[in-house]
Amino acid sequence: MSMKILIADDEAHIRHVLSMKLANAGYEVVVATDGEEALEICQAERPNLVCTDYQMPYLSGLELCQKLHADQTTRDIPILMLTARGFELEASKMAAIGIVDVLTKPFSPREVLNKVRELIGPPESEKVGVST
Numbered sequence: 001m002s003m004k005i006l007i008a009d010d011e012a013h014i015r016h017v018l019s020m021k022l023a024n025a026g027y028e029v030v031v032a033t034d035g036e037e038a039l040e041i042c043q044a045e046r047p048n049l050v051c052t053d054y055q056m057p058y059l060s061g062l063e064l065c066q067k068l069h070a071d072q073t074t075r076d077i078p079i080l081m082l083t084a085r086g087f088e089l090e091a092s093k094m095a096a097i098g099i100v101d102v103l104t105k106p107f108s109p110r111e112v113l114n115k116v117r118e119l120i121g122p123p124e125s126e127k128v129g130v131s132t
Contacts, residue, residue, distance in 0.1 A: 002028040003044065003123050005116065008038035008064065009053040009082065014105075018051065021109035022116065026123030035059025039067055042074050049120050051112065054083035065097040078119055082107070 005027050007018050012033075013101070019029045030045060032038035036058040042050060052061040059067065061081055068074040079098045084105040089093065094102070100119055 001024075003049075003120060004028040004030065004047040005120075006030050006032060006038060006041055006045070006047040006050045006052075008032040008035065008050065008056065008061070010034055010056045011053070014053070014082075017109050019110055020067065021113050025113055026125040027116070035061065035064040038064050042068055042077060043071065047077060047117075049078050049080060049116060050114070051080045051082060054081055062097075065099055069097040080112075080115060080119065082112075 005022055006088065007022070007029060009015050009018075010033055015031045015033070017078055019031055020118060023029045026074070030041055032041050034057045034095065035052075038050065038052060039132070052064055054061040061083070065079050066077070066079070068077060077098065077103075078100040081099050081102045082105060083102060101115060103115060
């Protein structure tokens with residue numbers, strides 16, 4: 001079973017670059033263009049990790065995190081917050097809504113890949129020794 005990552009960002013180029021980097025590394029990637037779509041995908045597909053932008057239409061990244069954490073079926077999904085501005089939540093408040101780390105834009109796709117590996121481990125293909 002492959003490791004699934006949801007990328008939620010309203011910027012097409014960020015979705016594209018991160019999708020390519022993570023898929024090429026062996027992860028299964030699904031994308032959402034806004035917070036509401038991300039919430040629906042999480043409830044339906046239960047990814048292993050969510051990478052979400054802080055500022056998105058319909059539901060912000062923070063609102064998405066709060067809704068995911070309030071739902072028993074999605075509350076344990078770790079969340080990597082991507083933000084273009086200073087994110088000022090205390091570590092305890094971040095943990096309380098499932099945010100495990102924050103990366104500030106601009107970031108490199110390699111930095112995101114390294115953080116994903118750190119948070120959820122390598123993709124299944126690496127675990128069984130299959131080359132990617």
